[in-house]
Amino acid sequence: MTTPIESPLSPPYTGPMPNQYDIVIIGGGMAGATLATALSGHGLKLALVEAAPLQVEAVPNYDDRAIALSHGAQRIFQALGLWNEMASHAAPILHIHVSEQGGFGVTRLDASEEGVPALGQVITARDLGAALLARLQSLEDVAVLAPARVRWLSIEPEAAHLGLEEGGELSARLLVAADGGDSFVRRQLCFDTVRRKYHQSAVIANLTPGRPHRNTAYERFTADGPLALLPMHDERCALVWTVPDARREEVLALDDEAFLRQVQERFGWRLGRLGRVGRRSAYPLSQTWVRDSVKPRAVLVGNAAHTLHPVAGQGFNLGIRDLAVLAEVVLQAVEEGADPGSEAVLRRYEQWRRRDRRNVALATDTLVRLFSNRWPPLRLGRNLGLLGLELCPPARHAIARAAMGLEGRLPRLARGVAL
Secondary structure (H helix, E strand, O other), X not given: OOOEEEOOOOOOOOOOOOOEEEEEEEOOOHHHHHHHHHHOOOOOOEEEEOOOOOEEEOOOOOOOOEEEEEHHHHHHHHHOXXXXXXXXXXXXXXXXXXXXXXXXXXXXXXXXXXXXXXXXXXXXXXXXXXXHHHHHXXXXXXXXXXXXXXXXXXXXXXXXXXXXXXXXEEEEEEEEEOOOOOOHHHHXXXXXXXXXXXXXXXXXXXXXXXXXXXXXXXXXXXXXOEEEEEEOHHHOEEEEEEEEHHHHHHHHHOOHHHHHHHHHHHHOOOOOOOOOEOOOEEEEEEEEEEOOXXXXXEEEOHHHOEXXXXXXXXXXXXXXXXXHHHHHHHHHHHHOOOOOOOHXXXXXXXXXXXXXXXXXXXXXHHHHHHHHOOOHHHHHXXXXXXXXXXXXHHHXXXXXXXXXXXXXXXXXXXXXXXX
C-alpha cells in the first residue's frame, strides 16, 4: 500500500488571488509542470491550475506505471536541470528489437551504432512526477492553484479570462491547455478535433522475465496487435499489450498463470519464462488530434492537442517537444517585447509543430494498420521490410533518429541548450 505525500503547494484553493498573469497553464500533470519549469525565471507572472491535489506516492511499488522517454525528451529534462533527479530511477534503452509473431523478419536498433549513450530511458510516472513536483515547489514566480477546477472560459482580444469553481477569476495574455486527452479547454473553446477509434485496448502491467532484459526494448507485432516489453529497474519489464476491445475483459479476468501463458505465446522465449506479473489495467485506444492547436489567446499542448496509439511509444515524447517549442517561442517573443498571446506568436508555434505532429501521427497509425492486416502477401512484405531494414544501416539510422526525437528542426531544449 502506498501513502500519498501532499505538496505544500496544494492545499485546497480558497481564493481570491491576484488575478492578472502573463500565462496561465491549465493542468498540473507532467506536461503542465514541465512547461511551468521551462517558463520560470524569465520575468513572467505565471499560474498553474490543477483540478486534483498535487501529490506523489511515497513508496515505490512493483506496479508503478512506466514511461518511455526518447533521447530527445531526456535532453529536454537535462537542459531544464531535472535529469539529475531522474537519472538514478531510469533504466536506459540500449537496444530495440522489432519483430512479428510467426515471421522471419527482425530489425534491431543499437545505441552504440547511433553514437548515443542510450536510445531512450524508461522511468516510472511516480519518479518523473516526484522530480517535477519538487521543482514546482521551488518556483517562486509560479502561483500553483490546486485543487482548483476551471468553471468557465472567456476569450477577449486583449486577454483570456477564466473562473474557478472554488471562487476567483484569473486573466492571462496566454492560456495554455495541458489538461489531458479529455481537455475541458479544448471542448469549451470548440477546437476542431478529429478522432479515430481503433477498437482496441492497451493492457498494461509489470512483469519479471526469467532472463536479464539487458536493457532491450521489444516491439512485437501479434495477431491481436502490438505487444511491447520495456526494460525497467530490478530486472522488471513494463508490458503494453494491445488486444481487441472484445477481449479486454476476458484478458483482465485471467489469473496470473493464464495471463502470462498468453503473453508468452505471443512474445516468445527471448527472455526465458515470464514470471511474476503485477496488477493489470487497460484503457481504450484511439487517435485524437486538433487540426489547429492555437486560437486567439489560447494554445493546446500534449494530450490536449493529440493522443496516439502507444505503438513505438511516441505520444508522451511528442508532447514534451510541444512544450520545448512553446517555451522557446514565448520567451523569444517576450525578449522582443511582443505579446506572448498574440496571433503572430502563436502561429509561429503552430507552424513549427505541425509537421512533427503530422508525421508522428501518420507513422503510428500506419504501423497499426499495416501490422493488423493478416493477408499473407502483406505479411510476407512486412517481414521482408523488417529484414531489409536490418540489412540497411542508413535506413536503420533514419528510423532510430526519428524514434529518438532528433529529426527535423529541434528547439534549444531538445539540443540540450538551456533557455
